[in-house]
Amino acid sequence: MDSVFLSAQPLGDWEFVWQQRQFFVEGTRIAVELTFYSIVLGFILGLPAGVVEAYGGPYSKGVVRPVGVAIRGTPILVIIAITYFAFGVSPAFLAATLALGVRSAAYQSQIFRGAIESVEGGQMEAARAVGLSKLDAIRHVVLPQALRRSVPGFQNEFTIVLKDTSIAYAIGVAELLKRSYDLFSLQTSAALEVFLAASLIYFVLTFSVNRGIEVLNDRVAIPGGNY
Amino acid sequence: MTRSTKRAVRDGALAVFWLWFGARLLNDWFGGVFVAAGEPFFDPQPVADASTALREAVAGTGVLGEPVGWVANGLGSLSFAMTYLPDLAAGAWLTVVLTIFATIFGLVLAVPLAAARVYGRVTHWVALAFIELIRGTPLLAQLFVLYYALPLSRWFAAVPYLGSGIVPEQAVWVAVVGFTINSAAYQAEYIRGSIEGIDPGQLVAARSIGLSRVQGIRYVVMPQALRFAIPSWTNELVYLTKYSSLAAFITVGELFHAARAAAYANYRFLDLFLLAAVVYLALVLSATTVMEWVRGRVAIPGVGGSGDGRMSAD
Amino acid sequence: MAENRLLDVVDVHQSYGEERVLEGISFEMDRQDVKVLVGPSGSGKSTMLRCINRLTDIDEGEIALDGESIYDMNQNDLRRQVGMVFQDFNLFAHLTALENVTLGLKRVRDMSEPDAVEKAARQLESVGLREQANSYPAELSGGQKQRVGIARALAMDPKLMLFDEPTSALDPELIGEVLEVMRDLAEEGMTMLVVTHEMGFARQAATDVLFLEDGELVEQGPPDQLFEAPEQDRTRDFLGRLTSLHGDQ
Numbered sequence: 001m002d003s004v005f006l007s008a009q010p011l012g013d014w015e016f017v018w019q020q021r022q023f024f025v026e027g028t029r030i031a032v033e034l035t036f037y038s039i040v041l042g043f044i045l046g047l048p049a050g051v052v053e054a055y056g057g058p059y060s061k062g063v064v065r066p067v068g069v070a071i072r073g074t075p076i077l078v079i080i081a082i083t084y085f086a087f088g089v090s091p092a093f094l095a096a097t098l099a100l101g102v103r104s105a106a107y108q109s110q111i112f113r114g115a116i117e118s119v120e121g122g123q124m125e126a127a128r129a130v131g132l133s134k135l136d137a138i139r140h141v142v143l144p145q146a147l148r149r150s151v152p153g154f155q156n157e158f159t160i161v162l163k164d165t166s167i168a169y170a171i172g173v174a175e176l177l178k179r180s181y182d183l184f185s186l187q188t189s190a191a192l193e194v195f196l197a198a199s200l201i202y203f204v205l206t207f208s209v210n211r212g213i214e215v216l217n218d219r220v221a222i223p224g225g226n227y
Numbered sequence: 228m229t230r231s232t233k234r235a236v237r238d239g240a241l242a243v244f245w246l247w248f249g250a251r252l253l254n255d256w257f258g259g260v261f262v263a264a265g266e267p268f269f270d271p272q273p274v275a276d277a278s279t280a281l282r283e284a285v286a287g288t289g290v291l292g293e294p295v296g297w298v299a300n301g302l303g304s305l306s307f308a309m310t311y312l313p314d315l316a317a318g319a320w321l322t323v324v325l326t327i328f329a330t331i332f333g334l335v336l337a338v339p340l341a342a343a344r345v346y347g348r349v350t351h352w353v354a355l356a357f358i359e360l361i362r363g364t365p366l367l368a369q370l371f372v373l374y375y376a377l378p379l380s381r382w383f384a385a386v387p388y389l390g391s392g393i394v395p396e397q398a399v400w401v402a403v404v405g406f407t408i409n410s411a412a413y414q415a416e417y418i419r420g421s422i423e424g425i426d427p428g429q430l431v432a433a434r435s436i437g438l439s440r441v442q443g444i445r446y447v448v449m450p451q452a453l454r455f456a457i458p459s460w461t462n463e464l465v466y467l468t469k470y471s472s473l474a475a476f477i478t479v480g481e482l483f484h485a486a487r488a489a490a491y492a493n494y495r496f497l498d499l500f501l502l503a504a505v506v507y508l509a510l511v512l513s514a515t516t517v518m519e520w521v522r523g524r525v526a527i528p529g530v531g532g533s534g535d536g537r538m539s540a541d
Numbered sequence: 542m543a544e545n546r547l548l549d550v551v552d553v554h555q556s557y558g559e560e561r562v563l564e565g566i567s568f569e570m571d572r573q574d575v576k577v578l579v580g581p582s583g584s585g586k587s588t589m590l591r592c593i594n595r596l597t598d599i600d601e602g603e604i605a606l607d608g609e610s611i612y613d614m615n616q617n618d619l620r621r622q623v624g625m626v627f628q629d630f631n632l633f634a635h636l637t638a639l640e641n642v643t644l645g646l647k648r649v650r651d652m653s654e655p656d657a658v659e660k661a662a663r664q665l666e667s668v669g670l671r672e673q674a675n676s677y678p679a680e681l682s683g684g685q686k687q688r689v690g691i692a693r694a695l696a697m698d699p700k701l702m703l704f705d706e707p708t709s710a711l712d713p714e715l716i717g718e719v720l721e722v723m724r725d726l727a728e729e730g731m732t733m734l735v736v737t738h739e740m741g742f743a744r745q746a747a748t749d750v751l752f753l754e755d756g757e758l759v760e761q762g763p764p765d766q767l768f769e770a771p772e773q774d775r776t777r778d779f780l781g782r783l784t785s786l787h788g789d790q
Contacts, residue, residue: 073511074504075469077483082504085490086497125596126631126690130645130697131621140644144635159363166365167473177368184375192376195368203363222635224679 013190017197020183027176028201030093034165034175037097039158042104049105050112055138064109071106076164079103084171096168104161111153115146151217158209163202176201241516244509251316265317271309278302307498311489318485319506321399325471325481326510328403330464333410338453340411341418342444354415361412367473370405374477379404402474410467417459421452454525461518468510482506545571546608547701547732548593553602555588562588564756565602570701575733577743577764580753581779586736587628589753590703593734594623607700621649624694628706630686632678638665638689639674642696650697664692668722684715688722695726702726704735740783744768752776 017024052064071079080099089095119142127137166177180198184191247268255264262268281299285292340358343350361369373379383389383397425448433443475484486503490496548570555563562585570576578586591597593604595616604611611619633641642661646652652660665674668688678686687707694702704723708716720742727733727746737743743750744764751761752773760773771777 070504070508073465073469073508075472075483075507077472077475078486078500078504078507081483081487082497082500086500120631122627122629122631123633126625126627126633126693127644129594129596129620129625129627130693131617131649132645133617136648140648141633141635145633148635163365166367169367170476177365177371180368181371184371188375192372195372195376199364199368199372202365202368203360206363207359222679223677 013187013193016183016187016190017193023179023183024176024197024201027174027179027198028205030173030175031162031165031202032205034093034096034100034168034173035158035162038100038104038161038165041097041101042108042157042161045102045105046108047112049109050116051138051143053109053113054116055134068106068109071103072110076100076103077167077170080167080170092168092171092173095171096165096173100161100164100168104157107157107160111150111157112146115150115153116142118149119145145222148220148222151213151220155210155213158213159206162206162209166202237512238516241509241513245513247312248316248319251313252320255313255317265313267309267313269309271306274302274309275306278306304498307495308502311499311502314489315482315485315503315506318480318482319510321395321474321479321481322468322471322507322510324395324399325402325406325474325479326464326467326514329406329410329467329471330414330460332403332407333414333463336407336411337414337418338449340415341422341452342449344415344419345422346440346444358412358415361409362416366405366409366470367476369409370402370473370477373405374398374401398478399474402471402477402479406467406471406474410463413466414456414460414463417456417463418452420459421455422448424455425451451527454527457518457522457525461515464514464518465511468514469507472507547572547574547606548734549603549605549608550589550593551603551605553589553592553604554600555585555592555597556600562756563592563599566753566756566758567602568751568758568761570732570734572700572732573730574748575727575731575735575746576749576751577747578734578736578751578753579738579740579743579779580759584753585756586753587705590625590705590734590736593701593703594620594625596625617649621645621697622700624697624699624702626687626690626694626702626704626707629710630678630683630690632686632689632693634678637675637677638670638681638685638692641678641689642693645693645697661692661696664696665689667695668692669718682715683711684718687711687719691719691722691726695731700732702731702733704733704737706736706738708737708739738783740768752779754779 049064049068052060053068056064076099079102080096083089083099084092084095087095089098123141123145124137127141128134132140165173165175168175169178169181172178176198180194184194187194250261250268254260254262254268258264259266278299281295281302285295285299340354343354344358345351347354379401380397383400386397386400389395389397389400429447429451430440430443433447434440438446471481472483474481475487478484480488482503486499490499546569550569551567553563553566554561566585566589568576578589580586588597592599593606593611595611606614606619606622632638633644636644639658639661642664643654643657646657646660647654650657662671662674665671668691670685670688670692673681673685673689676685678689681689691707707723708719711719716739720739723733723735723742724746735742735747747764749761750764750767752759752767752771752775754775760767760771760776762772767776768780771780
């Protein structure tokens with residue numbers, strides 16, 4: 001924080017941004033952490049939810065589906081605000097992780113449901129014909145294929161969560177955009193430079209994640225493709 | 228519930244919502260047609276009294292009184308909602324304005340962008356760079372650039388009639404610009420996807436009857452591609468409805484802003500944000516319902532993706 | 542005679558919603574029998590097979606394996622004892638040929654990894670696929686896929702093998718290799734119930750041919766009798782149409 005106060009003397013605007021680079025780096029670290037924990041939480045909740053939506057009975061589906069619809073129909077800003085202001089989850093970083101994670105779960109469940117449903121019915125049937133129980137068939141035959149097919153869906157999901165960490169600004173999490181805003185209020189003439197710098201960092205992050213997932217997708221592909 | 232009863236329930240709920248929303252807006256714009264502007268249509272006080280009375284009546288009756296307590300709580304929530312919904316309605320109006328303007332203006336920009344991305348040479352790279360940069364950066368950062376870093380707000384301030392009557396003030400228009408740019412990039416990607424899904428033979432056939440390349444794209448490819456893109460537009464409308472809440476951070480008094488302002492006045496954060504969530508949900512469901520109808524209207528017989536052929540699967 | 546009986550199908554009725562698929566089918570199979578179900582598409586042949594390992598449930602009637610009603614048996618036990626080969630192979634797409642075979646051995650028969658691999662390798666060798674053990678399904682030809690499918694079912698040491706149009710999804714030049722495996726299997730004494738349009742296979746390998754139409758068992762008998770001198774007009778009509786379509790195979 002010290003460097004922020006030291007920089008109060010007039011500086012060229014790009015110079016100002018460069019001088020505060022450490023501040024951006026910290027913000028980037030927090031944005032990345034927030035993304036990572038949210039995606040993990042989303043996976044832990046979203047995978048079982050997706051399985052329930054694909055295979056569940058009327059009661060389990062009757063619970064999971066409407067909850068998913070409600071979460072997906074509510075702005076992430078409102079979800080973050082409810083978590084932090086209404087439920088009083090603290091610190092703000094935890095509130096943002098929970099909100100982004102639960103929302104991500106609602107979307108990941110759809111990725112997994114779609115992937116599961118894209119696995120041909122014959123796979124389940126053949127597994128059952130060999131004598132596997134339904135649960136074993138899901139675990140050893142359907143899910144290994146469904147998880148591979150869900151990888152491309154994560155490109156989108158990662159990008160959305162990463163970008164939406166910026167909305168944690170609303171509850172004061174010191175992530176990238178919040179820090180940019182703080183810098184901007186220190187030197188208002190540097191508004192363009194500060195926000196463009198932050199945007200550039202976000203862009204580099206989303207771009208790298210997308211390429212990374214493409215590489216991952218090639219790595220986990222079944223040789224010869226799906227038949 | 229069967230599919231059709233679910234649909235009837237949904238349509239009925241939406242009809243009630245829009246009836247209320249429409250009456251509310253008309254009433255407030257024209258200075259109180261039914262009740263004073265900004266006042267509830269029905270006095271919430273009796274409902275609140277009933278809730279209190281019920282709660283007192285069953286106080287100390289233990290488990291037996293519990294169901295009555297739920298009713299009392301329900302009535303309490305109802306009276307709360309009746310009190311604050313007028314505030315939220317004004318915000319929801321701006322949410323609708325932002326969403327609709329951004330979708331339409333975004334579409335106008337998106338069609339040439341998509342065409343450039345698919346068919347252009349130099350313009351291909353320009354369109355690609357624009358689309359990827361916008362899609363790769365947070366919407367809130369884009370709004371900050373427009374609002375704090377560019378003089379857009381000052382330009383809009385110079386436009387006459389802005390902010391007077393029902394014409395929204397300048398910050399709203401900055402937000403419209405921001406959402407339009409953002410949405411254009413996404414919509415361009417949807418349309419690109421649909422263009423690439425169309426048999427290249429269609430353009431070849433268009434050229435073979437003497438249409439120019441641009442004409443072929445305009446009259447043969449686009450009419451098909453835009454239909455294929457309708458499901459994506461549903462997503463886009465939903466996305467914009469939800470993300471228009473970010474305009475609150477550049478001082479636009481939309482739905483979230485209205486809920487937050489009310490919450491700071493009485494510290495009932497949970498109630499107000501949940502109420503806002505319900506209104507958002509109603510808007511989102513309206514968007515999907517309308518798009519479903521549009522999809523049915525413009526469907527081409529025998530062309531996949533435009534009818535509801537896929538729905539027979541479940 | 543009684544201890545030689547493996548399968549009893551008694552007056553089986555089955556329907557999908559309004560549509561009645563099987564209307565009172567009865568037949569039995571002794572050990573080492575090879576019975577071939579023939580009939581026009583939609584006659585209920587495949588459904589009959591699927592009822593036997595309970596991929597489909599029956600409405601009425603009784604099916605017994607080794608004298609025990611299949612509805613008194615644990616479902617997974619039943620399926621372990623009844624192997625099934627599918628028309629479109631249904632190989633597990635994410636597993637190699639070898640792993641396709643070992644999955645059931647490990648998860649259903651609780652075999653150790655080395656034992657399962659050894660048994661699976663032998664099984665693949667018996668269908669002529671030693672070289673392809675580590676290939677993924679998408680890297681195999683249709684005929685190879687189907688032979689993996691057969692090996693996968695055989696590895697469970699089933700008492701009865703069900704074949705649901707095992708060659709219908711294959712290119713003509715690949716049908717022979719699959720039929721050869723099936724003929725060998727029949728000669729080794731495996732009890733088999735086969736739905737197929739390959740009349741050549743029925744003539745050579747079947748102990749009995751069963752003709753189904755509209756969910757009814759119209760006629761059954763040894764292939765020579767059924768093909769040369771069918772008793773029912775409906776059988777004759779069907780065989781006549783088949784011959785004019787495909788030529789006599």
